[in-house]
């Protein structure tokens with residue numbers, strides 16, 4: 565085990581009540597939706613324990629408002645967007661993209677307090693990001709996701725809702741030593757026996773590990789254009805630049821490639837989590853390959869394989885969350901850290917620092 569992860573594994577549960585209470589920082593960009601999900605039809609989505617409605621103006625600008633009319637609290641998402649105003653389905657009040665009421669059908673005067681909260685949005689790659697904290701505190705842009713819309717890449721995206729706190733997913737995707745066990749039938753990548761090197765590069769958590777030649781997971785062989793279980797050399801490198809998103813690169817080297825054949829490939833996963841209702845998380849995922857135009861049927865088969873593997877995570881994480889919630893001991897239960905938890909423990913440190921800064925602890 566390297567020194568860095570040795571240091572990181574010291575210490576106990578760093579986020580008391582972290583899995584039961586609201587433990588999401590607000591002053592950061594979280595993913596609200598895949599770009600294609602936001603249209604002129606209102607989309608209702610719980611984000612950071614608030615009901616939000618998402619839609620587009622006629623010029624394509626995405627909008628996010630509180631999904632509760634300030635009159636009698638009807639969900640605005642049940643209404644429609646007309647002339648760039650969202651119309652409440654109950655008594656027809658209309659609101660603009662800034663959240664201000666622009667019309668009350670039954671009277672001329674508009675009460676000053678007739679408004680809903682409007683949230684800043686940004687588009688990065690194939691995703692739309694929302695800032696639900698103090699808008700004055702915006703001091704950075706969302707994580708760069710350009711590869712997800714780069715025609716040089718073949719990209720799969722997907723979504724699932726997971727009934728578990730978002731931190732459980734964060735830790736899950738940063739400790740891939742579970743692949744050999746939980747995913748023994750799907751990934752079939754059983755050589756991940758030692759923990760990776762973990763380091764901090766600024767605020768970004770990084771893990772890295774080299775593997776000697778071994779059969780590549782059949783989940784990915786077709787997308788790389790390899791026969792099943794092809795022996796390749798690979799380096800795994802993951803990084804988490806934001807609590808909202810982490811990446812996982814599979815750097816693959818084809819040892820049999822002839823002199824004029826391609827030898828080096830990248831398979832890049834992205835794991836994007838956004839807290840939804842209490843105890844639930846939106847999980848957007850990306851699996852991508854640095855070659856253009858992979859055949860659709862191969863991408864569909866790869867996506868089905870990835871979903872079956874991620875369902876194994878979802879199923880287990882939901883059971884963990886249910887235990888934390890049902891067991892009267894809650895979080896008051898021993899929890900040990902292993903060498904392989906270096907990146908996971910670093911997540912808790914980053915999170916604690918951010919929450920402390922926001923909450924003035």
Ligand code: FES
Nearest residue numbers: 633635636652655
């Ligand atoms: S509840 Fe929206 S207009 Fe009455």
Ligand SMILES: [Fe+2]
Nearest residue numbers: 736742747877
């Ligand atoms: Fe997994």
